[in-house]
């Protein structure tokens with residue numbers, strides 16, 4: 001009977017005790033995820049882009065390999081031809097890209113001492129940085145001067161400043177993904193499923209910070225439309241999950257004045273429906289027919305939307321069931337990540353939000369930016385130590401069957 005004895009003990013130690021322990025832990029753990037709004041659980045598969053390249057890695061070149069540590073966002077300065085990107089080690093780096101990706105030159109430019117995420121150019125050549133830990137910076141005088149512009153609004157400090165766009169009037173539009181969780185804890189914000197994000201503006205003339213929208217779910221990328229009439233931005237877990245992908249770098253454009261006008265018009269039309277921020281948002285998108293947004297305006301009439309992962313079955317279940325997110329969060333506290341990512345990509349849409357082309361690859365994850373510069377698509381990443389570059393003429397998206 002020793003074998004059975006062993007087995008029973010083994011069973012007790014390997015299964016029952018951990019099971020009881022996890023129930024006990026579960027009861028003790030204060031992490032309390034919420035149900036998500038029903039529209040966050042809808043996975044649209046109806047808008048298939050006419051053109052697809054599902055082998056984004058084929059023919060891709062890598063820039064700054066080992067020198068760019070998780071370059072999340074990319075901003076391109078047409079005048080100097082330099083690419084600016086923010087890395088996890090606090091550096092805003094400048095990259096001179098060459099005909100051959102291997103010849104590109106990476107320069108450490110300015111270290112914010114935090115985690116630079118979103119980047120945009122101000123009206124006077126300055127670089128505006130959304131630093132996850134520190135707030136909004138103005139880096140001017142070719143990097144010699146760094147000024148903190150704002151790090152709180154309505155008495156609430158930013159905790160995960162994420163993305164920024166600059167209007168032609170000089171006003172900055174930016175997002176704070178969460179006032180509760182910082183960059184290192186960002187997955188817990190998504191798992192908790194509560195709206196801690198805000199879309200804000202900063203007017204450099206009056207130096208005032210305004211909250212345009214609050215109660216957003218992990219507010220992420222933001223862009224200004226070229227005609228300055230609207231903002232496009234995205235919420236990460238609750239965006240329209242287009243093509244079964246999670247849109248992270250969102251984009252949108254909205255001039256705050258115009259935004260107010262839209263709000264008022266909608267109020268007149270349907271006062272009852274505009275009482276909550278979410279319905280205003282939905283109407284906004286409807287009004288402009290913008291599918292959730294994108295990142296990067298290529299100057300040819302398109303937005304580019306980065307998607308760090310496709311939607312896995314576990315993701316779908318987790319979004320539906322808060323209990324699963326609680327277990328995932330508890331496991332994550334022990335250092336295990338259950339939220340596997342797969343199949344990142346970049347979606348090209350026109351200004352009305354109609355999909356044009358989708359570049360993706362199931363072998364890649366955590367793409368966070370797509371920017372078209374000339375014939376190339378440049379992609380930032382929250383995972384890799386490099387910028388990916390694809391020649392769109394040699395490796396175009398093709399008609400999908």
Ligand SMILES: *[C@@H]1O[C@H](CO)[C@@H](O)[C@H](O)[C@H]1NC(C)=O
Nearest residue numbers: 061062065099100101102103
């Ligand atoms: C660039 O460098 C990589 C890694 O060293 C190498 O595999 C590749 O062939 C190089 N490409 C060119 C065009 O030189």
Ligand SMILES: *[C@@H]1O[C@H](CO)[C@@H](O)[C@H](O)[C@H]1NC(C)=O
Nearest residue numbers: 122124126138139140149204
């Ligand atoms: C950034 O700083 C420079 C130099 O002080 C200034 O000219 C510019 O207006 C500032 N930009 C913003 C958005 O504050």
